[in-house]
Amino acid sequence: MFTLSEENYLKTIYHLELDADKGISTNAIAKKLETKASSVTDMIKKLSDKEVVVYKKYKGVTLTELGKKTAANIVRKHRLWEVFLVEKLNFSWDEVHDVAEQLEHIKSPKLIDQIDAFLGFPTHDPHGDPIPDKDGNLKTIEKSLLSTLLKNESGICVGVNDSSSEFLKFLDKKGITLGKQLTVLEKEDFDGSLSILIDGEKLSISNKIANNLYIQK
Amino acid sequence: MFTLSEENYLKTIYHLELDADKGISTNAIAKKLETKASSVTDMIKKLSDKEVVVYKKYKGVTLTELGKKTAANIVRKHRLWEVFLVEKLNFSWDEVHDVAEQLEHIKSPKLIDQIDAFLGFPTHDPHGDPIPDKDGNLKTIEKSLLSTLLKNESGICVGVNDSSSEFLKFLDKKGITLGKQLTVLEKEDFDGSLSILIDGEKLSISNKIANNLYIQK
DNA sequence: ATATATTTTTAGACAAGACTAAAAATTATT
DNA sequence: AATAATTTTTAGTCTTGTCTAAAAATATAT
Ligand SMILES: [Mn+2]
Ligand SMILES: [Mn+2]
Ligand SMILES: [Mn+2]
Ligand SMILES: [Mn+2]
Secondary structure (H helix, E strand, C coil), X not given: CCCHHHHHXXXXXXHHHHXXXXXXXXXXXXXXXXXXXXXXXXXXXXXXXXXXXXXXXXXXXXXXXXXXXXXXHHHHHHHHHHHHHHHHHXXXXXXXXXXXXXXXXXXXXXXXXXXXXXXXXXXXXXXXXXXXXXXXXXCCCCCEEHHHCCCCCEEEEEEXXXXXXXXXXXXXXXXXXXXXXXXXXXXXXXXXXXEEEECCEEEEECHHHHCXXXXXX | CCCHHHHXXXXXXXXXXXXXXXXECHHHHHHHHCCXXXXXXXXXXXXXXXXXXXXXXXXXXXXCHHHHHHHHHHHHHHHHHXXXXXXXXXXXXXXHHHHHHHHCCCXXXXXXXXXXXXXXXXXXXXXXXXXXXXXXXXXXXXXXXXXXXXXXXXXXXXXXXXXXXXXXXXXXXXXXXXXXXXXXXXXXXXXXXXXXXXXXXXXXXXXXXXXXXXXXX
16 A cells, blocks of 8 residues: 555656656656655655665666556546546536545545446546556557647647646637647748637637647547 | 644544533543544644644643534535445445545535535435534434334434444345334333334344434434 | 766654653542 | 542654755766
8 A cells, every 4th residue: 555645656757757768867756746856765765665666776766567557546546536527526627637636545446446437437537638447558549739730731639738727728718628620721930820720710829839739630 | 724634633523522512531532533642632732723622731622613613524525425425336335434534535625515516415424414514514303212212113214323334234134224114013121122113024123233223203 | 087067865854643651630439 | 638540641752754965976068
């Protein structure tokens, strides 16, 4: 069994490992968890004793199979709870993350199985992120940043890169939600801004926005 | 804001105060929380600093208004989660308590309001215990122990005194659930055992059982 | 290759929450 | 009222998880 703090470290290392296949540095973990490098070193030793990470001094950490499975299970819970909050309790997608950060630590295998069934075994959370299965496997769909689309290409909005409340509320305001089809009408080279067609409406999109929206072609 | 540990102390004192209107003793709290009296003294001082209890050395504690409200809110969350687990996730009434012990500490006013609405504003939990309202008030119905019923009296089963998993499973096995009508057919003086009529069936009930079932006449 | 900058680890401290053992206060008994 | 038993508090220790400051290792620049 893992403490709340251990679980948060595992989850952080898991996320960092997904897009960086070398060992995860002490500093990277510290930054994500908003803590100090020395605290990370301490915790890494504990996790290493519990055999969820492999740790070589000054060389960073990697998750063991047990570590990966444990972390994936926490992510699974986080994302299932997010779906529950949006689908059943009328939360909007910008309100769910902080509550899910708490709910992901509830320990009850039956609870999460029942929530999963109650929701009809969803595959993705409200932000388009995949929900790991019970064994910790997650199938990623291929998706591209909107900024990589060329003029006249179109696709469906399937995820966000930045899931801050501010960004999500901004998308709401513009009428951009997951599942919507869009087409690139115009692409400005000098600032990377786009003109897109969505719901039959023309919309101006800054480069910053285009770099944080995932599209499935 | 209160820590998990502080919340558990508050809840314990709240429950103890409900059936003992003197100051709650250090030992009583220690017993309920399965901890040591010295630990309780330490915590009581912290709670006193936070003005949720009034503490006089050697004289026990009482909750302040703020303390009562805070405690009632935790109990509210506990019981609403229990209803949710039974009504929506197919938990049986003997499986919900331990999970609710975790869920009651989730901090999100919106979450609990939405759960309340989602459940149709229930007034009682699966064990027949009343759910405090948002201001911390709880209306208690008058109920009597089955053991206090006289021969030929009848009533409706409305609650349990012992809510251990063992007792609840025992009741399930005997077909005794909340809402059922029953009548005392026979009452043995020497061992306090009863013969009751429930669902048209005659059933033998030991004194121990009769002392843990609440009936509304 | 040496010096400099950065990252990581160690050493030592602190707060929260628990424990044991001993002291002090209260309650019960003779 | 004095003594004994019980309850409560205090003093000191421990673990978890955090921090700062200093030392050690690694990476970068000259
Ligand atoms: Mn999230
Ligand atoms: Mn998400
Ligand atoms: Mn309960
Ligand atoms: Mn209950």
